[in-house]
Amino acid sequence: MTLANAISIIFASVISENILLFYFLGTCPLISLSRDPEAAFNMGVAVTFVTTFSAAANFVLDRYLLGPLGLQHLRLLFYIVVIAALTQALEMFLDRFLPAVYVSFGIFMPLLAVNCAILGVSIFASLREYSFAETSLFAFGSGVGWLLVVSAMAAIKRRIPKENIPPSLGETGMSMVIAAMMAMSFWAVSQVFKGVALS
Amino acid sequence: MSYLLSLLVPVLFIAAVCLFLTVVAKICQQSGTAEFRVNGELKNSEVSLGTSLLEACQEEGIYLPAACGGRGNCGLCKLKLSSGTTKADMFEKIHLGEAALEEGFRLACRSKLRKNTDIAVPLELLNVKKFEAALKSAVKLSTDVKELQFEILGDKMDFKAGQYIQIYYQSNDDKAIRAYSVSSPPSQMEKGLFTLDVKLVDGGLVSTWLHSLKEGSQIDFTGPYGEMTAADKKHKDIILFAGGVGIAPMRSIIREYLEEESKVSKKTSKNKKGKKSQKSQKRLMLYYGAKNLEALYEHNYFLELSSKNNNFIYKPVLSEPRLEDGWEGLTGMIDEHLAEQPVSVSSLILICGPEAMGEKIINLLSQKGVSPENIILDAL
Numbered sequence: 001m002t003l004a005n006a007i008s009i010i011f012a013s014v015i016s017e018n019i020l021l022f023y024f025l026g027t028c029p030l031i032s033l034s035r036d037p038e039a040a041f042n043m044g045v046a047v048t049f050v051t052t053f054s055a056a057a058n059f060v061l062d063r064y065l066l067g068p069l070g071l072q073h074l075r076l077l078f079y080i081v082v083i084a085a086l087t088q089a090l091e092m093f094l095d096r097f098l099p100a101v102y103v104s105f106g107i108f109m110p111l112l113a114v115n116c117a118i119l120g121v122s123i124f125a126s127l128r129e130y131s132f133a134e135t136s137l138f139a140f141g142s143g144v145g146w147l148l149v150v151s152a153m154a155a156i157k158r159r160i161p162k163e164n165i166p167p168s169l170g171e172t173g174m175s176m177v178i179a180a181m182m183a184m185s186f187w188a189v190s191q192v193f194k195g196v197a198l199s
Numbered sequence: 200m201s202y203l204l205s206l207l208v209p210v211l212f213i214a215a216v217c218l219f220l221t222v223v224a225k226i227c228q229q230s231g232t233a234e235f236r237v238n239g240e241l242k243n244s245e246v247s248l249g250t251s252l253l254e255a256c257q258e259e260g261i262y263l264p265a266a267c268g269g270r271g272n273c274g275l276c277k278l279k280l281s282s283g284t285t286k287a288d289m290f291e292k293i294h295l296g297e298a299a300l301e302e303g304f305r306l307a308c309r310s311k312l313r314k315n316t317d318i319a320v321p322l323e324l325l326n327v328k329k330f331e332a333a334l335k336s337a338v339k340l341s342t343d344v345k346e347l348q349f350e351i352l353g354d355k356m357d358f359k360a361g362q363y364i365q366i367y368y369q370s371n372d373d374k375a376i377r378a379y380s381v382s383s384p385p386s387q388m389e390k391g392l393f394t395l396d397v398k399l400v401d402g403g404l405v406s407t408w409l410h411s412l413k414e415g416s417q418i419d420f421t422g423p424y425g426e427m428t429a430a431d432k433k434h435k436d437i438i439l440f441a442g443g444v445g446i447a448p449m450r451s452i453i454r455e456y457l458e459e460e461s462k463v464s465k466k467t468s469k470n471k472k473g474k475k476s477q478k479s480q481k482r483l484m485l486y487y488g489a490k491n492l493e494a495l496y497e498h499n500y501f502l503e504l505s506s507k508n509n510n511f512i513y514k515p516v517l518s519e520p521r522l523e524d525g526w527e528g529l530t531g532m533i534d535e536h537l538a539e540q541p542v543s544v545s546s547l548i549l550i551c552g553p554e555a556m557g558e559k560i561i562n563l564l565s566q567k568g569v570s571p572e573n574i575i576l577d578a579l
C-alpha cells in the first residue's frame with residue numbers, strides 16, 4: 001500500500017464517502033442520540049474502536065477460513081457473530097480492567113452490536129478486496145468519519161430548542177434536514193480537494 | 200459436501216465463539232471485595248467488586264426507588280456517596296448534572312462498587328420494606344387500563360395517599376422492576392387491601408404480566424415511595440394535575456379527602472349543629488387530561504362528585520376527542536387552559552403525568568408566582 005493509496009482511503013472514508021452521509025449506514029444513533037456532544041463523541045470513539053477491531057478480525061476470518069473453504073456466501077452470518085462477540089468481550093474487558101474508560105464509552109458497547117455501519121465496513125472491505133492494512137485503515141477512517149458526523153450533529157441539535165423550527169417538522173425531521181445539509185457540505189469539501197488535486 | 204460444510208463450519212464457529220466468551224468472562228471476573236457502609240454504619244465488609252450500588256443495597260434490605268428497573272432512565276435511584284465515588288457515566292451526567300456529581304451524587308444502578316464505599320440513604324427510604332400480596336379482583340376501567348385489587352399478605356404497609364410502590368417481576372429469563380401508584384386511600388390498607396391502576400403498555404413486560412394475573416396470584420413489592428402527597432400539608436387549596444394513568448395517585452388523594460370531609464362533617468353535625476368546621480374548607484381542583492373519553496376513566500365519578508361537592512372542582516381536558524365522544528368540554532393540553540386560570544400562589548400543586556406535561560405546567564405556575572416548594576411532580 002503506497003502513501004497516496006493510504007491517504008486516498010482515509011480521505012474517502014472520513015470525508016468523501018463517509019459511511020453515514022454517503023452510504024446512510026448507522027443513522028439511528030444520528031437521529032436518536034441525545035444532544036450531548038460528549039456522549040456523541042464517546043459513542044463515536046466506541047464505534048471507531050469496534051469497527052477497526054471487527055474489520056481486522058473479519059478480514060482474517062474471510063481470508064483464512066471462509067475463502068479457503070468456499071463459504072464466502074455465509075460472510076454475513078460470520079461477521080455478525082464476530083461483531084457481537086467482540087463488543088461483548090470488549091465490554092467485559094473494559095469493565096474489569098479499565099473502569100474509567102468503561103464508564104466513558106464502554107456503556108455504548110451493547111448498542112454497537114446492532115450498528116449497521118460496523119457490519120457495512122467489514123462487508124465493503126471484503127467486497128473491495130482490500131489488504132489487511134487497507135482494511136484496517138478503511139475501518140478506522142470510517143469510524144472517525146462516523147464520529148465526526150455524530151459529534152457535529154449533537155452540537156447542532158443542541159440549538160434546535162432555541163430556534164423557531166416548523167412544528168410539523170419536529171426534531172427528527174430537522175435532524176434529517178441537517179444530515180442532508182451536512183452530506184452536501186462533505187461532498188463539497190471532497191470536490192474542492194478534487195479540484196485542487198487536478199489543478 | 201459443500202452443504203455439510205455450510206452447516207458444520209458455522210456451528211463449530213459459533214461454539215468456538217461461545218468458548219472464547221466464556222474464557223474472557225472468566226478472565227474478566229471481578230476479584231476482591233470492598234466494605235459497604237450505609238450512613239456510616241458498616242453493613243457488609245465483603246461485597247464483591249463490580250456489584251452495582253443498587254444491588255448492594257437490595258442485599259442489605261434497603262430498597263431504593265428504581266422505577267426503570269436499573270436501566271439508568273428514571274434517575275430515581277439517586278443517592279449521595281460520602282466515600283468511594285467513581286467516575287460518572289453518561290446516564291449519571293444527564294440525570295444529575297455537574298454540580299450534583301461534584302457533591303458526590305450518583306445513580307445507584309449505574310455506579311459500581313470499586314472500593315470501600317459509604318452511601319447516605321435518607322431515613323424514609325430505610326423504612327421501605329418488602330411485601331407480598333395476592334390478587335383479589337381485576338376490573339377493566341378502559342380499553343387498556345385495569346384496576347387490580349390486591350390483598351396484602353403479612354404486615355400492612357403504612358403509606359400516604361399519592362405514594363407509589365415498586366413491583367418486582369421475575370421469570371426464567373427476565374427480571375424487571377416497575378413503579379405503580381396506589382389508587383386506593385390509606386384507609387383501605389387497614390383492611391389489608393389496596394388497588395393499582397395498570398395500563399397495558401404495548402410490549403411492556405410487567406404490565407402484560409399484571410394484566411394476565413389470575414385471582415390469588417402473588418406479587419412481590421416494596422414501598423412506600425414518593426413525595427407527591429397532600430398528607431401533613433396545611434394548604435387550603437390543592438390543585439391536582441393528572442395526565443392519563445397519572446390519575447391513579449390522585450384517586451387515592453381525592454378519596455382520602457372525601458373520607459376526611461365526611462368525618463369532619465359528622466363531627467360538626469354532632470358538636471355544633473349547622474356550623475361547618477374550618478377544617479372542611481379545603482378546596483380541591485382536579486385537571487385531568489386524556490386522549491379521548493374512553494381513556495378518561497372515572498370521568499362520570501368525578502363529574503358526579505363535583506356536582507355534589509362545592510369544594511371539588513373538576514376540569515377534564517381531551518387532547519384528541521373522537522366524534523363519537525360528543526365532547527363539548529375543554530380540548531388540547533392541560534397547560535393551554537391553565538394560562539387563563541387564576542391560581543392562588545399559596546396553593547399546593549401535585550402533578551402526575553408525562554414529564555413534558557409536568558414541565559410545561561411548572562413553567563406556567565412559576566410565571567404565576569407559585570413557589571417551587573409548593574409544587575410536587577411525579578413524572579411517569
Ligand code: FES
Nearest residue numbers: 265269271274308
Ligand atoms: S433505577 Fe432508574 S435510574 Fe437507576
